[in-house]
Amino acid sequence: MASRTASKDIITLRGSAAIVSEYFGYAANSILYNRGVYPEENFKKVKKYGLTMLLTEDEGVKTFISNLTAQLAEWLEAGKLQRVVLVIMSKASGEVLERWNFSIETDSEVVEKGVSREKSDKEIMREIQAIMRQIASSITYLPCLEEPCVFDVLAYTNTDVAVPFTWIESDPKLIANPQMVKLHSFDTKIHKVDTLVSYKNDDEWDES
């Protein structure tokens, strides 16, 4: 029998940034599909992370997300990105209903010295796969979004970062008294990404 030692692949800072920003793109698409922010007909299936992922066909959203992930990859390579938040708000009232928080811990040694790390690609894929499954299954406990919603993406960056015109200063768009659920995290050994979803407390089913 062949030996079971997992072969480790070399991960560079750029590669890790690409993995994380790609993950964010797929996660955002998955959230938009599962939470019904955009109608299901607008999504097409692709194979990724060993799963069937859904990507939006809507040109506007596609470009929005690809511009966004390009900028995130850049910030990740510079080690300046701390958190990315996808906020889902009611279209009518602008009230924040859900907040998907992706916190990123960067190994500063890699950013400063440019060393690379080793981790099996398959292992990272598996970790991401677990998170994607969790996002899909989150609809079982997240409150139903009855009204039409829109989404926004916030980035928490270091203060010394140069802000392009496409990003403006914002407030954190927090939810008052949220319920929080922590999902799995994945680690490329250069960037560690934690995922957390907080949502508005659904008061109807309050059990005392």
Add this chain to the structure above:
Amino acid sequence: MDENSLRRFQPDWYSPTRLLSSPVDYDFPGDRFIPNRSLMDLDQAHTLLTNRTKKLGKPKFNNEYRKKMEENLKLDVEGRPFRMLVFRGSPKSSRQSTRLIDEMRRSDEEIPLQNNDNRRYRKFPLKATRALDAPLLSDDYYSNIMDWGKSNILAIVLGSILYIWNAQVQKAQILMEVKREHDYPTSVAWSDDGKTIAVGCNSSKLQLWDAQTSKLVRDLQGHQSRVGCVAWNGHILTSGSKDRAIINHDVRARNSLVCLTRVHGGEVCGVKWSSTGNALASGGNDNLVYIWDISKMSSRHYMHRFSEHHAAVKALAWCPYNSDVLASGGGIDDGCLKIWNTQKGTCISTTETGAQICGLQWNRHHKEILSGHGFGTGESPCQLCLWSYPSMARIGEPMRHASSSRILHLSQSPDGLTVVSAGADETLRFWEIFGPPQDGCSANITDLDNLLSLKASAVR
């Protein structure tokens, strides 16, 4: 079921059954609360029980305190400072947006950012690149007689004649002349496509002239006194007048008057439409700034009313990269440059310049705003000042006209690189101060802006 409720059902607990329905979970058996006085702080308990909670008056926090709080709030758990940014890139909509201008804009934004190291250093001009003679330029704060249109033609009123100066070929010609007695143009504005020019006169006349053929297209009625300011929003022409009214005209309809709103207490000195065309800002001689929603103007319901200025507000300018932000400048007794958030109706910042502000122009290529000043007692009368946004720090050296005469009007070129200022010294001076343009970063800059008159609005 947690531990406490389990305990309720223990048979050796000698509490009466009524405890089962008590609202408080007792940690120990028993139906009487026997306090342990030695463990209590009787004095504190007494004050807490008897003191009425004081209503907090409006807390007066001074700036130092505010700054400290802001710094603290901006640090995350580990004490690292962070910035919060929201992505406002290409518009995301579920409708097929096939407008060419959106495609162009998107391809502009995909150009990768230049490395910080390659940032070109800007030079701020001390002298104007060119000066044009403008004899008979009326030295009147309450008129808006200069406008640089999208077709790259500058319109300027000298005396009672409206001249148009082609910036490309640098030639001037007369567009129209007001021959009535005691009448002269008091406001000009180019339409969004740069073909028509609206001229408001001292006698309350409001006319539309075709710039290419130099012919009068239309006469619009409605005002009873001098028309001091005009602004276009697509096919809607808004005019503000000394009769305190703001009139919206639909220039396509036979009966052009859409609505007349008389809410200002004094002459309407400035009207400006936001870049999305949904909101109108109007400043008056009554020191007030009103923000109007386009759909609610006829009912006199304004969105916001800003009363913080202490003098007439003539200078108004909407931010090109954040369509909720408005800058307003006060007159001689005020001299404040205020930045407003028109979504929330709050004042973001106030900068005291000490001189009347007669014009405001945002820099589309860098986050800056330029203010033009007239008379004043402070440190910047009769100058052009460049401020960084949002920090509102002065940049560069002040720019002046000859013999420190006051600046009356400001306008910027369609490519957003040059600013022209009209001064009481009867000259027009051109300043190349807004460049150089940063690739892929400028808001709303494409050559298409000159040809098409579409406004790309951020649609979700």
